Amino acid sequence: MRRLDIHLKAGDRFDNVLSAVKASEPVDYYILDTEQKDRRLISVFIREGVEQVLMDNVQSALEGSNGWRISILPIEATAPKLEEATEGKQAKSQQATREEIYSDVKTGARLDRNFIVMVILSTIVATIGLNSDGVAAVIGAMVIAPLLGPVLGFSMGAALGDDGLLKQSTLTLAAGIGVALALSLALAFVLPINLESRELMTRAEVRLDGLALAMAAGGAAALSLTSSQSSALVGVMVAAALLPPGAAVGLFAGAGEWTLALRACLLLALNVAALILSALIVFRLRRIRPRSWIEQKNANRAVLLNALLSGFVLIASVALILYLDLGNKVSIG
Template sequence: MPLKMLQVTVPVAAEAHVKKIAASNSVVSCERLAELDGDHVQYVLLTRAGERQKVIDDIQKLLATSSRARINIMPVEATLPDVEAREAGDTREELMIKMRQGAHLDSGYLVLTLLSTIVALIGMVQDNVAVVIGAMVIAPLLGPNLAFAFGTSLGDKKLMSDAFTTAFTGMSVAIAMAAIVGMIWGELPESQELLGRTEVGLGGMALAAASGIAGVLSLTSGLSMTLVGVMVAVALLPPAATLGFMLGIKQWQLANGALLLLIVNVVCVNLAGLLVFFAKGIRPRLWFERRMATPYILSGMAVWSLLLLLLIFVIGATPS
């Protein structure tokens, strides 16, 4: 969303700093609301996307002056007279809230993963593309993958750990559920949708990379995640479900193909996400935090890139 309102509570002694920050960053408006009990005052700043991160970073330096100091970020649907603000985007702090939600592992996430796996298997076994797409809408696989890339770009070890645990658990649940269905089914169905997920090529890599790039661009621009969620789920859930199903019916060679496709997609999505976060300038606020995050960023790029090159070599050496 292009315009957002910052509701700022600071000590009265910091009023001049708030006004200076607003003036130096050319915010749309800066209005004093009221003086509060305990020598505090509230201001509201109407900000555009391009200036919002700098304003928040500067005001955060004032938060340490009082335990009551606070910044509330609120959406603005419209304002009159109209303000030209074409650029849309979320700040680092807003993205962090979304990423923590995406990396959160709870019963709801597990239930959605189970349901989407069952629906995806039904669609693939029946060669019903519409049903497979319906499963992709359910699948909550976008969050943990992008959260891991986001945590890497900030050097946030806890977020990276939570995201990895959630992503690994989700994949494991999908594979286990599909394996159970495969054991019950007992034979290989004649399904192009299913067999198509046992082969991997450069086209599959391009799909996963495009999904990761689209996901991060949508996220950082504050746009709806629905369509992007479908794209990433298409890249991740079907090969995971296919892998489990092939293991369940003991088709080891086809299972290897599905596993290779799943690994390729995970690597491409994470590498693309990390590169876009880096290109968009997502960094920690403090200089020493940025310095500590640099090894994580460089290591992440190096590891994902090397894995991708290794996978390209394996795919090229695998007989078709």
């Protein structure tokens, strides 16, 4: 169960808002007059799964008004216990609201000092782990790395047609990858590269099963967000493995191994494109879209454009992989 607090002016379409509350068939609700005489508070207790409908209806009722706000609060427990929803009545699956998902994603896509520090630390851990063939260190770098945040932010921005979130996520992702590449390249001049390291060399082995892994990881990340199960993101970060391929690119380039650096770069591009595409698909299947019809049209164009762009990157990367593999076979033959 959730609690929605609706703060609004006393005479500002109050009856319309109250009608929307009653239409949602809440578990309970109450109305309070606040210390500010021109303000009122409606607290609504509602079953999980129908919050988005109520929020959209209330926002539509208050379209063009000012000075209102809706807050969502989780209810950990309640007594007496609620009866199960009857079949066909409020039997919707549990899903976070659009506003909750947006807040979580925007926080993860923020470019700030903490993000840069986390990228620097995880790059150092990944670079040393890859070069020393340390599996534990590489896994630790995967978990630390915050690069999944801007990837999900990019997908969410496309799903909502939010140009601001798209730009912010693109800048954050580019900064994160740029810092990782620059730092790993600098470390390559300090650390003697170990081409016997299995962990390092696997980042130059681009296989199509890695594409399936990245697609599944992106879908799982988006699904965990929409289902309010953010704890699952740690496992997704490990599976996605965005940072180790980036660190491998810097190590190979610093050692002059340009073919290996290209293959690691292809792996990184595959992972990023697959994550974005699969997250976009999940957001659409979960009906994460803007409220108004006009905004939905803009979002549909953004989704189509970014899906085509991600698909192009995937196809181009796979074509380059096949070309490199064919070249190796010819040279060996």
